[in-house]
Amino acid sequence: MQLTDQRDIKADPATVWAAILNPEILMACVPGCESMTGTAETGFEAVVVQKVGPVKARFTGVVTLSDMVPGQSLRISGEGKGGPAGFARGGAHVTLTEIPGGTRLSYDVEASVGGKLAQLGSRLIDGFARKMADDFFERFQQTVEGPAGTADGTAEGAEPNGGENDPGGGEKKKGWLKRIIG
Amino acid sequence: MPKDGGIGASTVRREDIRFLTGKGRYTADINLRGQAYACFLRSEVAHGRINRIDTAEARAMPGVLAVMTGADFAAMGGNPAGWHIPSRNGEAMKEPKRPVLAHGKVRHVGDAYAVVVAETLEQARDAAGAVVADITELPAVVDMAQAVANPDLRVHDEIANNVCFDWGWIEDNRAAVDAAFKAAPHVTTLELVNNRLVPNAMEPRASIGDYDPGTGDYKLYTTSQNPHLSRLLIAAFVMGIPENKLTVIAPDVGGGFGSKIYHYGEEAAVLAASKALNRPVKWVADRSESFLSDAHGRDHVTRIELATDLEGNFLALRTETLANVGAYLSNFSTATPTFLHGTLMAGPYRTPLVYVNVKAVFTNTAPVDAYRGAGRPEATFSIERVVDKMCRELKLDPVAVRRKNLIQPDQYPYTTPVGLVYDTGNYPATLDKLIQIADFSGFEARRAESARRGKLRGLGLSTWIEACGIAPSNLVGVLGARVGLYDAATVRVNATGNISVMTGAHSHGQGHETVFAQIVSDKLGIPASSIEIVHGDTSKIPFGMGSYGSRSLAVGGSAMVKAVDKIIAKGKKIAAHMLEAAEDDIVFEDGKFSVTGTDKAKTFGEIAFSAYVPHNYPLESLEPGLEETAFYDPANFTYPAGAYACEVEVDAETGRVEIASFACADDFGNVMNPMIVNGQVHGGVAQGIGQALLEAAAYDDNGQLLTGSYMDYAMPRADDLPMFTVDHSCNTPCTHNPLGVKGCGEAGAIGSPPAVVNAVIDALHRGGHTRVTHIDMPLTPSRVWSAIQN
Numbered sequence: 001m002q003l004t005d006q007r008d009i010k011a012d013p014a015t016v017w018a019a020i021l022n023p024e025i026l027m028a029c030v031p032g033c034e035s036m037t038g039t040a041e042t043g044f045e046a047v048v049v050q051k052v053g054p055v056k057a058r059f060t061g062v063v064t065l066s067d068m069v070p071g072q073s074l075r076i077s078g079e080g081k082g083g084p085a086g087f088a089r090g091g092a093h094v095t096l097t098e099i100p101g102g103t104r105l106s107y108d109v110e111a112s113v114g115g116k117l118a119q120l121g122s123r124l125i126d127g128f129a130r131k132m133a134d135d136f137f138e139r140f141q142q143t144v145e146g147p148a149g150t151a152d153g154t155a156e157g158a159e160p161n162g163g164e165n166d167p168g169g170g171e172k173k174k175g176w177l178k179r180i181i182g
Numbered sequence: 183m184p185k186d187g188g189i190g191a192s193t194v195r196r197e198d199i200r201f202l203t204g205k206g207r208y209t210a211d212i213n214l215r216g217q218a219y220a221c222f223l224r225s226e227v228a229h230g231r232i233n234r235i236d237t238a239e240a241r242a243m244p245g246v247l248a249v250m251t252g253a254d255f256a257a258m259g260g261n262p263a264g265w266h267i268p269s270r271n272g273e274a275m276k277e278p279k280r281p282v283l284a285h286g287k288v289r290h291v292g293d294a295y296a297v298v299v300a301e302t303l304e305q306a307r308d309a310a311g312a313v314v315a316d317i318t319e320l321p322a323v324v325d326m327a328q329a330v331a332n333p334d335l336r337v338h339d340e341i342a343n344n345v346c347f348d349w350g351w352i353e354d355n356r357a358a359v360d361a362a363f364k365a366a367p368h369v370t371t372l373e374l375v376n377n378r379l380v381p382n383a384m385e386p387r388a389s390i391g392d393y394d395p396g397t398g399d400y401k402l403y404t405t406s407q408n409p410h411l412s413r414l415l416i417a418a419f420v421m422g423i424p425e426n427k428l429t430v431i432a433p434d435v436g437g438g439f440g441s442k443i444y445h446y447g448e449e450a451a452v453l454a455a456s457k458a459l460n461r462p463v464k465w466v467a468d469r470s471e472s473f474l475s476d477a478h479g480r481d482h483v484t485r486i487e488l489a490t491d492l493e494g495n496f497l498a499l500r501t502e503t504l505a506n507v508g509a510y511l512s513n514f515s516t517a518t519p520t521f522l523h524g525t526l527m528a529g530p531y532r533t534p535l536v537y538v539n540v541k542a543v544f545t546n547t548a549p550v551d552a553y554r555g556a557g558r559p560e561a562t563f564s565i566e567r568v569v570d571k572m573c574r575e576l577k578l579d580p581v582a583v584r585r586k587n588l589i590q591p592d593q594y595p596y597t598t599p600v601g602l603v604y605d606t607g608n609y610p611a612t613l614d615k616l617i618q619i620a621d622f623s624g625f626e627a628r629r630a631e632s633a634r635r636g637k638l639r640g641l642g643l644s645t646w647i648e649a650c651g652i653a654p655s656n657l658v659g660v661l662g663a664r665v666g667l668y669d670a671a672t673v674r675v676n677a678t679g680n681i682s683v684m685t686g687a688h689s690h691g692q693g694h695e696t697v698f699a700q701i702v703s704d705k706l707g708i709p710a711s712s713i714e715i716v717h718g719d720t721s722k723i724p725f726g727m728g729s730y731g732s733r734s735l736a737v738g739g740s741a742m743v744k745a746v747d748k749i750i751a752k753g754k755k756i757a758a759h760m761l762e763a764a765e766d767d768i769v770f771e772d773g774k775f776s777v778t779g780t781d782k783a784k785t786f787g788e789i790a791f792s793a794y795v796p797h798n799y800p801l802e803s804l805e806p807g808l809e810e811t812a813f814y815d816p817a818n819f820t821y822p823a824g825a826y827a828c829e830v831e832v833d834a835e836t837g838r839v840e841i842a843s844f845a846c847a848d849d850f851g852n853v854m855n856p857m858i859v860n861g862q863v864h865g866g867v868a869q870g871i872g873q874a875l876l877e878a879a880a881y882d883d884n885g886q887l888l889t890g891s892y893m894d895y896a897m898p899r900a901d902d903l904p905m906f907t908v909d910h911s912c913n914t915p916c917t918h919n920p921l922g923v924k925g926c927g928e929a930g931a932i933g934s935p936p937a938v939v940n941a942v943i944d945a946l947h948r949g950g951h952t953r954v955t956h957i958d959m960p961l962t963p964s965r966v967w968s969a970i971q972n
Contacts, residue, residue, distance in 0.1 A: 083311045086226050112884060114291070115226035119470055119890020122882070 001126045006106040007137055011144050013096045013103045017071045019144045020094070026063065029139040031132060034058075040065050048080060050088075052113070052128050053121040057082030061089075072096055086115020090129065105141075109133045188704030189921075192857035195696045197689070206434040209388035209403045214462035217390065218247050220452055221306035222465070223296040223313055224474060225288035228322035228546035228885020229337070232286060235296055236314040243312055245305030247459050250451065251296040252285030258454075259420045261445055261510075265517035266662040267347045267542070275347035275542075278338040280510040282420065282447040282454070288317060289337055289509035290546050291887055292474025294447060299455050299463055322546040322885035326483055326504040329543050337509055337544040346507055346516065346542035351524035351600060359537035362498035366489030370572035375958045376560045378481035378506065378879040379872075380895055381553050383690075385436025386467040387476065391452030395460050399427050400453050406432035407442045407688050408728020409720050411665065415445040415513070421453065428453075432718040435690035439869070440552040441476045442690065443730045444513040473890045478879055479553020481506035482519065486564045488572050494583040498535035499527060501564060505550075507542045512551035516542060521661050522557030522649070522731075528598035529565045530609040530647040530823050531587045536599045546885040552730065554869055554931040558648040566644040566936035570943065571955055580643055580940075581622070585613060588645070602649055604821045611912040612847040613645060613825045619907050620827035620845035628829070628842075629948065637831040639842065640945025644826045646933035650925040651736030651820035651916070668815035669733070670724035671742040673702065673749050675808035677794035679787030680712040683745075686726010687738030688717050692927065693858045694734060700854060701739060701921070705746045707773025708786055724811050732925030735854065736820045736916065743920040744812035752808060753789045759800040760784055760792060820916045822924035824848035826867075828937040832945040837967025839875055839942055845907040846933065851916040851924035859926050863908045866930020872898035873931070874938035878960050896960075935959060946970065 009016055019025045023044050027036035030048060038044035043064040050059065059080030067075040073096065079089035090111035097104040111129035113121065121128070187193055200206050237249040260279035267275050284295040296313055300306035323335040329344040337344050350356060363369060383405075390403040400423060406412045409430040417425040435442060448465055455463040467475070482505050489498040505519030524538035573580040588609040589596050596604045625641050632639035652658070655666035672684040683702055687694060695715040703710040716722050726738060750770050757775035758765040767778050776783035784792075792799055793808040829842040846863055853859050876896035880888045889895040915922030942961050946954045946969070954969045 084307075112882075112886075114884070114886050116470065116890075118291075118882070118886035118888060119473065120893065122886070122888040122890075123894060 001112070001129050002108065002110045003130055003133060004108045005133070005137070006104055007141055008099060008102055008104050009141050009144055010102040013071050013098050016096055016103045016105065016144055019140070020074065021065070025140070025143055028143055029136050031135045036063070046078070046080070052117055053124040055085045055117050055121055057085030059088060082117065084116060086113060086117035088113045088117060092133065105137065107133070107137065187710045188700055189854050191700060191855065193696055193700055193710065193855055195693045195858065196699070197693065197695045201434070208385055208434045208436055209390060209405050210466045212390060212403050212433065214390060214392055217462040217464045218299050218301060218459060219303040219306045220455060220463050220465040221298045221303065221310045222294040222448065222471070223298070223310050223315065224471070225284065225291055225293040225295060225317070227288065227317060227319045228291050228324070229320040230288045230317040231320060232284065232288060232295060233316040233318060235316070237296070239314070240298055240309040240312040243305065243309040245301035246298060246309045247301065248299045248455060249296060249309070249313065250283070250455060252281060252283040255282035255451070255454065256285050258282055258450065259422060261415065261447065261513070262419050263511040263516050264513045264664050265521070266664065267349050267516045267520050268662070269348045270350040270353050275516060276341045276345070277511060278341065282450045290548050291885055292471070292548055293509065294475065297451050297455065299459065324545055324547060324881050324883060324885050326506055326543045326545060329545050330504065330541065337546055341544060344544040346511065346544060349520050349524070349540045351520065351538040355535060355599060356537045359498050359500055359535045362535050363487065363489045363500060366497050367492050368490050368572070368576060370488045370490070370568055370575055371485065372568045372571050372956060373485045374564065374567060374956060376480045376482040376484065376563055377873060377877065377959045378550070379479040379553055379877050380473055380879045380889070381439045381441035381476050381479060382472070382897060383437035383439055383441055386469060386472045387442065387446065387448070388466040389449045389452045390462055390464045391454070391456035392462040393453065393457040393460065399429065400457070401429045401431065402449055402453055403431045403433065404449050405435050405442050406430065406728070407435070407438040407690055407730055409688065409718055410686065410725050411728055412445045412449065413720050416450055416453070420445070420450045429719070429721045431720070432688055435688070438690045439554040440479065440556055440730055443728065444477055444551060446475070470890060473895070474887060475548060477512045477515070477549045477551035478508065479550065480560060480873070481550050482560045484560070484564050486568045488568045490572055490576070492576060494572065494576055494578040494586070496531055496533040496587045499533050499565070500537050501527060501539065503538070503540045505540050505542045506545055506547065508545060508547045508549035510549050512549040515549060515551040517663070518552045518557045519560070521658070522552070523561050525600045525602050526558050526561040526647065526649060527565065528600050529562065530589055530607070530645050532589050533587070534599060538600065547881055554866065555648070555928040556731065558928065559870070559932045559935060562644065562646045562932050563936045566646070567939060567956065570940045574947065574955070581613070581617065584643065584645055585610060588613065603818060604647070605818055605917045606914045607821055607823050607849060608912060608914050609645060609823055612823065612849050615909055615912050616825040616827050616845060616847035619847060619909050620843070622827070625829070632831050638834055638945040638949035640830050640832065640941045640943070640948060642828045642830070642937045642939065642941025642944055644933050644936040644940060645824070646826065646929070647821055647823040648732070648928060648932055649819035649821060650732035650928065651816055651919070652731040652733050653816065654818060655815050665727065666815065667727055667737070668813050669726045669738040669741045670811065670813045671738065671745045672724050672809065672811040673742065673745040675749060675790045675793070677791055679708070679790040680714070681706070681708070682714045682716055683742060684716045684723040685738050685742060686724055686728065687734035688729045690729070692729065692734060692862070693855070697735065697855050697858060698739065698742060701742060702746060705743065706749070706786060707771070732822070732927040735921065735923045736919055736925050737814060737816055739921055739923065740816070740919045741812050741814035744814050745810045748810035748812060749808060752804070752810065753786070755804055756789050756792055756799065757784050760798060817918040820851065820919070820924040822848065822850050822926060822929055824929060824933055826933040826937040828934070828941040830938065830941040830945055832942060832949070832966060834949060834970055837963035837965070837970065839961055839963070839966060841871060841902070841904045841938070843904050843907065844871070844934070846909065846930065847912060848908070848910045848926070848929055849913050849924070850910050850926040850929070851913055852922040853910055853913065854921070854923065856910070859910055860908050862926045863930045864906050866928060866932070867906055867934045868898050868903055869931045870934025871903060871938055874935040874959050874961060876902065876960050942966065
């Protein structure tokens, strides 16, 4: 499964770049992430709980950042093993472009699964991966833009789970509505 | 009229009473004192190098008794292929070792590499989750064309291009076939896929290993279609234990369709684990494991060409096929695409020149082997589809074309250009019968009625033949078989006159207990209720080759008749003594031995009693007892044949196909139990319709099985099927077995897929979508709709 999308973030590229390299922000943005440790240089160890169709599992795995061109682009790759549930892996090639008032974040995502996840959930993987990617970048945007940015752009249900990075915006409905009608 | 309960009666299946009331005893129902439970770890990647398997944590978990990996079985033998197929250039086929558990590499998703044995199943599963396998994923090869073309992708490191063999049949005829094509007025070419199927027996595989440390005997309860073959493979090839120290019991088995012919690694693993632990070890597959690790069926990619004159007379036929064998060679995987496929490419036709090329290809997928029909559905589908395409190209009537190319009744025995000798048949008769029972003449009115409802109606036809009743051992020996294919039966008349029949055939749903009892009852004139059919236990039955290839009746039944004949012959000797008459004057009829021309007679029961209480008995010339064993090795294959018609309605808006009617006119030779034969045809046609419309095993490019459950693998259900019209009145008895039977188990699955597809193509053409010449199975709404749109 592959998907390509982009979103505009109200922050300069340097801020966005720094956020991508920050494990706390990554943890806040990966849906279902229970823990993430490590550094951008050595890779992160992550525990993620997710449910794909009938299969719910706790995935333990690594997230690595590679092909880094500071301030411009990088590749985020993750692979997690979910025990009897199988494995999931995915990657996103992320490109940052400066635009008036912020940064355009473009991404190409691919994802694949194996084991029980593939046997039971293959039909659901495309939708699941799309939702994971959307949620991730939505949260990322929200986190980077911070509470001040909530006027434009928080998705319903995209509740970040990292305490100090929680923008806690009270105007989520507005951002969600704007996306639908805009 | 058939005798009540004898040959030809539609006797109700005696085994159904226990099956339908929950009294069947399947392997999973068997629980042995002290048994432990096994859980297998299976590869999640299609291809990978096993670096390390860390079992320490799992071993320390509650209830865990043992964790075994491929390394523990590395010294054991491989699970062998039962048939050697040399390549056209004379090279031997490639036979990579198929270990009990994967060692070094895993080669398909579901390839078992370790087994955990624990006190309970739950503990075994929990511990399996704690086994840490460090496996480096390697590039998988899934697509056969890519497997052959890309030298860098290897399922087995030592096999370049992943080709097991490149077989030509018959190679000496190739030049003549090619010449005929060059000179032919018309050539029709068709490229098609015979879709990969998952067998889906109702009962998943299961095995219990039970080692007796006191005697050194091994016992294996397992879901097998042929316990003696499994015993031979395990004892002589895999585990190296004396055959007499291993008993294999296949109790009630809930369907096989071929997938339970083969020996699987789990069987050896539970035996070895049982010996290591001094406890019985039980394993029952869950449905996911069945999807991943049962041998799949079909999976051919074929290019077929038919050369004709402009009147549709067949001049020559040529095929090139890539046949998927998966990651390892299953026991019959090399015979299925060759001697059960290439030898049938003449079909029921007089095509004078035929050449078949088959390349068997390794891929990182589950092994592929015989599945109901086994090679013959693939042959029939290719032939009947290309014939139909030719008829459209030349604007000829598909019935007339088939009729004029059929082998005629006066041509038997008929030697085909692909090495078989059809002993008897009457293919025009079944075709005529089909036209009558399927009401071809009323089709146009039905089509018009469908059109009024906005539906496209089509009529599809197929004729089919198969070689079954496998097989003459000396013939298959020449063709590369590594086993004999006789069967055996023991008829034991007990002192009180009732009978135990031990058969080498195995019933896993066919109804042997009923039909075999009917035959013995008919021959001996005693009630079927006094006859017990014993099967499935190597400690009780003579060495037989089990049930598959529609062979049980033709081969196993013939052995039984031979044994019964020996009983009658001995009974005559006993009767002659008791009646003080010459043996030649004794006649046996209706259960009585009598002196011809007199009223002096002894009943069968009196003779049996005398044999076991031999007070008035010719002991100086005759042994006591009344028990005879016979082995029967057939002189030829049997050749059931028939003609099938399918009517469909296609919704052009959605591409949905509905089967409106399905009719079968078959020649099975003599019919022992018409009701059971009907049931076999119904089941086979249901599976054929499943293949044609619904079923497909799909792997993604990484070798992940995407259709690993019933959410994604569509099985036919009752509402997908019409009422079937089944006729088997046009029978020509087999000329070389004592019952004159041919076999009916696979027919439905062989003849039906091309009839369905031909019907859909016909519907589309009648609806004006004349550019659609072929749609690959399964004909899902999406595929049919796309074909219409393009």
